Amino acid sequence: GDSVTQTEGPVTLSEGTSLTVNCSYETKQYPTLFWYVQYPGEGPQLLFKVPKANEKGSSRGFEATYNKEATSFHLQKASVQESDSAVYYCALPTSSGQKLVFGQGTILKVYL
Amino acid sequence: DPKIIQKPKYLVAVTGSEKILICEQYLGHNAMYWYRQSAKKPLEFMFSYSYQKLMDNQTASSRFQPQSSKKNHLDLQITALKPDDSATYFCASSQVGNQDTQYFGPGTRLLVL
Numbered sequence: 212g213d214s215v216t217q218t219e220g221p222v223t224l225s226e227g228t229s230l231t232v233n234c235s236y237e238t239k240q241y242p243t244l245f246w247y248v249q250y251p252g253e254g255p256q257l258l259f260k261v262p263k264a265n266e267k268g269s270s271r272g273f274e275a276t277y278n279k280e281a282t283s284f285h286l287q288k289a290s291v292q293e294s295d296s297a298v299y300y301c302a303l304p305t306s307s308g309q310k311l312v313f314g315q316g317t318i319l320k321v322y323l
Numbered sequence: 324d325p326k327i328i329q330k331p332k333y334l335v336a337v338t339g340s341e342k343i344l345i346c347e348q349y350l351g352h353n354a355m356y357w358y359r360q361s362a363k364k365p366l367e368f369m370f371s372y373s374y375q376k377l378m379d380n381q382t383a384s385s386r387f388q389p390q391s392s393k394k395n396h397l398d399l400q401i402t403a404l405k406p407d408d409s410a411t412y413f414c415a416s417s418q419v420g421n422q423d424t425q426y427f428g429p430g431t432r433l434l435v436l
Contacts, residue, residue, distance in 0.1 A: 254428050
């Protein structure tokens with residue numbers, strides 16, 4: 212079945228350093244891929260999505276490239292800020308489109 | 324203004340009781356969902372509804388029953404509560420035809436004692 216595996220967290224970084232959160236997926240289709248971000252006490256918010264293989268998505272300085280060959284969708288940011296501290300989820304829809312399958316989430320903690 | 328409202332934000336219940344979690348969305352969407360997030364598992368799909376009809380159910384237990392009284396409402400009734408039901412329950416919605424792009428509410432955090 213469909214599955215998503217992410218970098219184990221927590222990831223702790225000082226402000227201004229670069230971030231990579233790995234996301235690998237398994238699916239028999241070529242779905243849209245998603246990154247969601249969840250702040251404490253809130254629901255997941257869509258960060259961005261990429262509908263097509265070999266394309267890049269970005270938002271708020273975060274970016275990820277849909278790599279069909281490697282079945283990866285790694286999240287990157289060149290310079291993190293304290294306000295980026297949150298949980299990041301990689302996700303994909305199942306073939307019915309009714310259901311999103313999420314990775315286990317990666318906790319990011321950024322300190323000054 | 325919040326586009327997806329979930330009530331209550333926090334809920335404490337005793338084992339064996341019944342509770343209803345409320346969800347209303349004001350995004351004009353016609354597909355709604357329930358997900359669960361517990362300490363032990365990542366975000367886990369429970370149900371999907373489209374035009375107030377059940378489309379998918381990944382919850383093994385019949386103790387969980389969605390209820391859609393209006394097209395922008397999808398409540399979740401949980402009966403015979405167990406401590407293992409303790410989790411945060413998220414409602415989400417999307418447009419039919421663009422169902423993979425789902426928007427989530429703030430969640431209801433349920434603690435069963």
